Amino acid sequence: MVNLPSSPLKEFFVDDDDEFIKEATRKRSYSEPCWCGSNIPYKKCHRVRAEQQRWSLGKILNKQRKVFWKKRGCMHPDASPSSCRGMIIDAHTIQRKGPLSAIVDESNHLCHLEADLQNQVFELKSIGWKKASIFPGFCSHHDTELFKELETKPFEGTNQQCVLQSFRNVCCELYKKRALVESLSYQSGVLDNGLDIHRQIEIQMSINKNIEGQRKSIEELEALQNKFHKAIESKKWDSFECKVFYFRGNVELISAAAIQVDYDFDGNQHVDLFDLEDDAESIVYTTLTVDDGGALIFCWPREFSQAKKFVDSFDAYKAEEKGDVFAQYCFLSSEHTFFSKNWWEKLTESQKTRIYDLYRCTFYEGGKFIPSIEPLVDWVFE
Ligand SMILES: [Zn+2]
Ligand SMILES: [Zn+2]
Numbered sequence: 001m002v003n004l005p006s007s008p009l010k011e012f013f014v015d016d017d018d019e020f021i022k023e024a025t026r027k028r029s030y031s032e033p034c035w036c037g038s039n040i041p042y043k044k045c046h047r048v049r050a051e052q053q054r055w056s057l058g059k060i061l062n063k064q065r066k067v068f069w070k071k072r073g074c075m076h077p078d079a080s081p082s083s084c085r086g087m088i089i090d091a092h093t094i095q096r097k098g099p100l101s102a103i104v105d106e107s108n109h110l111c112h113l114e115a116d117l118q119n120q121v122f123e124l125k126s127i128g129w130k131k132a133s134i135f136p137g138f139c140s141h142h143d144t145e146l147f148k149e150l151e152t153k154p155f156e157g158t159n160q161q162c163v164l165q166s167f168r169n170v171c172c173e174l175y176k177k178r179a180l181v182e183s184l185s186y187q188s189g190v191l192d193n194g195l196d197i198h199r200q201i202e203i204q205m206s207i208n209k210n211i212e213g214q215r216k217s218i219e220e221l222e223a224l225q226n227k228f229h230k231a232i233e234s235k236k237w238d239s240f241e242c243k244v245f246y247f248r249g250n251v252e253l254i255s256a257a258a259i260q261v262d263y264d265f266d267g268n269q270h271v272d273l274f275d276l277e278d279d280a281e282s283i284v285y286t287t288l289t290v291d292d293g294g295a296l297i298f299c300w301p302r303e304f305s306q307a308k309k310f311v312d313s314f315d316a317y318k319a320e321e322k323g324d325v326f327a328q329y330c331f332l333s334s335e336h337t338f339f340s341k342n343w344w345e346k347l348t349e350s351q352k353t354r355i356y357d358l359y360r361c362t363f364y365e366g367g368k369f370i371p372s373i374e375p376l377v378d379w380v381f382e
Helices: 019-025 057-068 096-103 140-146 159-188 197-234 305-315 319-333 341-346 349-360
Strands: 088-092 109-116 121-128 134-139 240-248 253-260 282-290 293-301 337-339
Touching (some): 057 159, 088 159, 096 253, 096 337, 109 341, 109 349, 121 349, 159 240, 159 282, 197 240, 197 253, 240 305, 240 319, 253 319, 282 305, 293 305, 337 341
Antiparallel strands (some): 109 121, 253 337, 282 293
16 A cells, blocks of 8 residues: 655754754854855844744745745747747646536635645635636747647647647646745745744755755756657657546546656655655646546656656556546645545545545655545546
């Protein structure tokens, strides 16, 4: 079975010999850059941090939201001041027409899980479909032009459609990682106000580790985005391998993500994500609705052999097991997982508990995905 860690966040053990701690505790002149890595002179940064006023969590979250959701430019391969037209618009990672509209209730709302940081819990949240799975990633001209093949034609599983859909997921993931690094950098300037030096070091160290890890995955995503740019510019849709699984049943759950292949469905480890020397391969997945059910797309650069093994390990499940295993995987791996209220209300308490357990983990430790006794979805794969 999948091994979920006891603590949802990765814990690091450090001793007093750690370079970061030595730097933070050694004598330092006022004009030297601060030990926290802010590039601000020590006298204006952590020398006075303990005397600064504490910020409420609400205030931090509010400011952080603004830092996170700012417009960061158009992500079209051709983007430039002369080729972009119109405003940067909120692009949907998951198609609005079709998948999102299939799961909305009478008031056009759908559900997802969200961390409530104030109360340290995960909760079921309702969200208007216009706000679900969006990111401000393309100018209106490029958004319309680039995704035409996807938005104006029925899904036929062509490589072009799969690549375009996957490109949008990659851009969304990249946007959010960049936004996260900026908001973490922002947090590092206020989160430890008024705290003693020991807590300051703990907080700064954990933010620094997080940023370091995020930067690494940004590098990998940028390399992947580059491969998409090349394929789009030269229309070489075959430089990506796309595997489409069709299924019958109610599409009451939808999900999309660009993920790093650390473990496959059998629990084989392909890369250690916490070892920054190790390079991970990525794979992109999306769920869509089709005429009498849904489709699940996996897309990866043709030369990625681990990504292929990942998909093969999924394909090895029986037709009636695939939907449930995939649903478990979605909650574990993607925050872009949405579902209908109706579906959630039909779940048993033990199914809900299982979903919360999967969702709260920011990482997992391998182990094979075992189909649930009570399947989470009724999908039957072809
Ligand atoms: Zn500092
Ligand atoms: Zn543009």
